Amino acid sequence: MGDFNHPDICWRDYTARHKLSRRLLQCTDNFLSQVVEEPTRKGVLLDLALTNREGLVGDTKVGGSLGCSDHKMVEFRMLQERSKATSRIATPVFGRADFGLFRDLIGGISWVKALEGRRVQESWLVFKHHFLQAQERCIPMSKKCTKRGRRPAWVNKELLAKFRQKKKVHRMWKRGQATWENYRNAVRVCRDAARKAKAQLELSLARHVKDNRKGFFKCISSKRKTRENVGLLLKGAGALVTRDTEKAVLLNSGNSEILNPGSPHESRSLEVREKVQRREDFPLVEEDRIRDLLGRLDIHKSMGPDRMHLRVLRELADVVAKLLSIISERSRRTGEVPEDWRKAKVTPVFKNGKKEDPGN
Structure with missing residues (x-):
């Protein structure tokens, strides 16, 4: 202002x-x-x-x-709200995870027999059911704490000791057992140490941003006092959209048109695709290729709608590579794609122009 x-x-x-x-x-x-x-x-x-x-x-x-x-x-x-909503999201604690038991549970199933005679969607649901059951059993979950009770990432044990010493000197000064110069020196020491710790953390995040993008953007978002929401949007007829559900539908339709443009050629039927694909005698989706892709997953990214964390898939690459290659090869031959593979979480980010235009 x-x-x-x-x-x-x-x-x-x-x-x-x-x-x-x-x-x-x-x-x-x-x-x-x-x-x-x-x-x-x-x-x-x-x-x-x-x-x-x-x-x-x-x-x-x-x-x-x-x-x-x-x-x-x-x-x-x-119009800022006074009270902040507490998060009830449960996150996996990988430090206490039992990946050995996880491998035994998944690897002990005869997947060739379990998936025999099933379509692609049914095969994926069978694998997802066993995977989520093993994940719930082997990986403990923990609720996210509120922002008020969370310790900043730049606070270490040495810095906590200096903070305690500053409080101790302050109590002594109020009782007349220490001078004002002693308390002022303790404050300066804590302030300088806190500034150095913050600068060191930001420098470390900037240097390793390619390996830890989640931590970098988490630090950036923590500096914002408010979260930006999607404002009013304009429909094609010029009407304003105010409700969140209508905004989501409008943005979803725009993203669908961009990602899935209409093709002038009609898709082939399932029977025709199967007839053409049976002529090939070798699979194009190889197990080694799936294992290599799983080993290069970015574990710092969040899990998708299927609730399978990327770190878990990376840890179990040797166990699930063969199973995923079977499902992927059947999907390639028949043209059927599991429903979870067609879903994605999309966050709208404003670029430039008018905010009312969904295309911006």
């Missing part, structure tokens, strides 16, 4: 004449939105209120002046 002094900006059309004003528009297009709509000084909009989330600021009013100022006053309300 403040006097930005850019009278050449037209906030209705998002246009500007000067270079600095166009730079300000580019910043607001990327991650900020301006909520003041009426002019604040001599018919020109100079005083702006910028927010990084839709619905955070409301009831904006312009009118009156304060003292001898020629600017009008801008009044608004902060």
Whole structure:
């Protein structure tokens, strides 16, 4: 909130004449939105209120002046919720996982007989059922703690000892057993150590961002005070979409058109595909290839809708490679794809342009 002094900006059309004003528009297009709509000084909009989330600021009013100022006053309300919702998501604890028992449970099943005469979808569901049962038995789960009770990643044992020493010196100073200089020195030591620990953590995350992207973006998101939600969207007819379910349907339809463009040729029937694929005498989906792909999975990524964690698949690559090669080869020959393979979790990220356009 403040006097930005850019009278050449037209906030209705998002246009500007000067270079600095166009730079300000580019910043607001990327991650900020301006909520003041009426002019604040001599018919020109100079005083702006910028927010990084839709619905955070409301009831904006312009009118009156304060003292001898020629600017009008801008009044608004902060609509931030006081209480934060606690997370109830359960995460796997791999430090206490028994992967040896996991391999025995999965490897002890005769998969060739278990999948004999089954279609691709049925074969996948059988494998998924046994896999999730073994995962629940061998990998303990733990609920995520709230942000208030979580210790920062840059806090180590040495830093905790310095914090305790600072509190001890503070209690002694209040009782008259220590001087103010002693307490001030303890505060400086803790502050310098905390700054060095934070800088060291950020430097380590930046250096190993390719190997630990999840930790890097977790550190970035923790610095944000608010989470950006999807704002109002425009349909093809020009109507605004306000409900979250309608926004999800609109974005899902747009992603489906991009990822699955319509083909002018009709797909072949299942019988024709089977007849063509039976002419091939060798499989194209080899077990060694599946094992190599499983061994290169990024364990820092989250699991998908199938609830199979990538670290578990990587640990059991030697056990599940043959089974997945059988299912993949049947899928290639028949053209049938399991339902879980066609699902994905897509997060909409705003790029540029108007936020109301789902294509942006």
